[in-house]
Amino acid sequence: MKILVMMKMVPDIVEELEVAGDGKSLDQEYLRFIVNERDEYALEQALLLKDRLQATVTVVAPEAPEVDDVLFTARAKGADRAIKVTGLPVGSGARATAAALAATLPGIDGALPADLVLGGCQSIDDLDGFVAPLLAAALGLPYLGLVSRVALDAGMGKATVSKEYAGGVMGRFEVTLPALLGIQGCEKPPRYVPIAKVRAAIAAGGIEKVAAAAASASASAGVPLEIRSMAKPEAAGHAEMLQGSARDVAEKVADILAARGLL
Amino acid sequence: MAQATVLEMPDLTLDGLLATPAGRALLSCIQCGTCAGTCPYGDVMRHTPRRLIGMLREGFIEEALTGDDLLSCVTCYDCWSKCPRGLRLTDVLLPLVKEQVLLRLPQVPAELQSALANTMRYGNPMGESPRKRAAWVEGAGVPVPLLRDLGRPVDVLWIVECYAAYYPRGQDNARATARILHALGIDFAILGNEEKCAGECARLVGEKGLFDTLREQNLATFAKYEFGSLLTSDPHAFDAFAYVYPAMGLERPVDHTTTFLASRLESLRPRLTRELGYKITYHDSCVLGRHNHMHDQPRRLLQALPGVSLVEMAHNRDNTICCGGGGGGMWLDTFYKAKGHARLSDRRVEEALATGADVLAVSCPYEVPRFEDSLKVLGGDDRMVVRDVTELVAEALAD
Secondary structure (H helix, E strand, C coil): CEEEEECCEEECCCCCCCECCCCCCECCCCCCEEECHHHHHHHHHHHHHHHHHCCEEEEEEECCCCHHHHHHHHHHHCCCEEEEEECCCCCCCHHHHHHHHHHHHHHCCCCCCCCEEEEECCECCECCCCHHHHHHHHHCCCEEEEEEEEEEEHHHCEEEEEEEEHHHEEEEEEEECCEEEEECCCCCCCCCCCHHHHHHHHHHCCEEEEECCCCCCCHHHCCCCCCCCCCCCCCCCCCCCCCCCHHHHHHHHHHHHHHCCCC | CCCCCCCCCCCCCHHHHHHCHHHHHCCCCCCCCHHHHHCCCCCCCCCCHHHHHHHHHCCCHHHHHCCCHHHHCCCCCHHHHHCCCCCCHHHHHHHHHHHHHHHHCCCCCHHHHHHHHHHHHHCCCCCCCHHHCCHHHCCCCCCCCEHHHHCCCEEEEEECCHHHHHCHHHHHHHHHHHHHHHHHCCCEEECHHHCCCCCHHHHHCCCHHHHHHHHHHHHHHHHCCCEEEEEECCHHHHHHHHHHHHHHCCCCCEEEHHHHHHCCHHHHHHHECCCCCEEEEECCCHHHHHHCCCCHHHHHHHHCCCCEEEECCCCCHHHCCCCCCHHHHHHCHHHHHHHCCCCHHHHHHHHHHHCCCCEEEECCCCHHHHHHHHHHHHCCCCCCEEEEHHHHHHHHECC
């Protein structure tokens, strides 16, 4: 059983994001990068499956600031291989990114074929979540997104995948392996790994570095996205803070609702 | 009375401890059970310190290291303080055992996990922006220089620490301290966004790798500057700088704000002119009080405030009751609640309310949120407020 996990770095919004002077990119001065939260769940799902099925887990991530920490942490958590891909296009849109990954992944020694390819279903800089399904299509794999639990029956060559729907409804799907899954969550939060283990992984080294392959200029690759401008949302209005006793506030709330025809 | 001493071995491990005669001496326990009896969570722990030592000594190592029981240790120094053999349970043995426990835990409780991960990434457990570490300075009302900007040596390097730097009520403590230092004419500076958590609570909860990382980063920062001594508002940071960092080469005197101000009380006293009219009960923090026996200094400061009367709680000085926030307890409230443990801060606040005081004075930034929460939970927030000693001193200070 082989599992490939795709992880990527996204801007860390603990620092306020600023638009750079060119008006179409983020100011890099104080920008920090953090691993995409959904990808952490993808790794956790892979490690849970590894715990149960003795799978091998390979993590692949595009080169980005602080990505080494993420890859070493993944190794410390139990990933068998950590691969950093250099030269992937950044900010060129879902189609171009998926095409670049589709061109690169098959060339990484031992990465494919994998029984399962897992990635986060979305990221804060890609809420459309199209990279994973486009990549699945390019690799000829079935795709299921917004997955919150994966159970494998490796001997039968299939996975049972759960998805959450509104109103507490769960959907269960069966998918033939190999498959690509867009992970939204998993049965438990990502595990903590003590820093001593991360430091040991750093001391041991072991991040493999691979150059991205050029994507073929096929129609499916589309035209790389060009960002024309970037701006912070303008505040259209402000919240009104109601002051006074509970009774006063309740009366004001009732008045506001009545004035808007909601009572 | 047990005395706090400097740790001499920087890279002590449990295996190493059990392999050396000096380490085995730490297990020369007479199994009297005083530790288990005095532990605030001794009644709910499966492996009390006594039992844990017995297991380690008899070779039940894996059994002793499996499970989350030791997360109930809030490193209150009660077992250490009362051990008739003077064994260094709280600051040496238990952290080494907890380090192994943490490595084996299948799931670290979520709040603790995020506090530790945040401390590693941002240098503070709240996950706040490192760039905003000195944001509290705005509103201090007095100049608070950054050492980087001063470009010269400074007498006192003030390590504000996380809760005083970020937590809104902690910032009151930081601003009060700044005002007092300014009034005393102290040549001081802070590190601003170069400062990171000292890491003591990470060490005591068993996250030694995180502590080592923070210590290396902080020592590298200290090495960039010239300063006479360290001052901190956080007793846990005080312990780290006084007893653990020296093993890696820190050679600077360290003061806690309370003792620093108490030693300058004669300069301060003529300025303390504003009548406060408070009836105060003082809570000895486990670290400043029980571990360092700094009981008199905060009381001397409080007694110097005009119009203040001081009353004692039943448990005071070395016999104080823990607020439950040490050794990671600050981020384990949900875990304790799920386990059915009583909140230690509730117990302390009940005792404080029983004194009839209207102010609960503290000298550790963890205690403000813990006791304020307990006052609200117990319905005592209309009768009592929690104030840091420095806040009270600053309030009495003439403009």
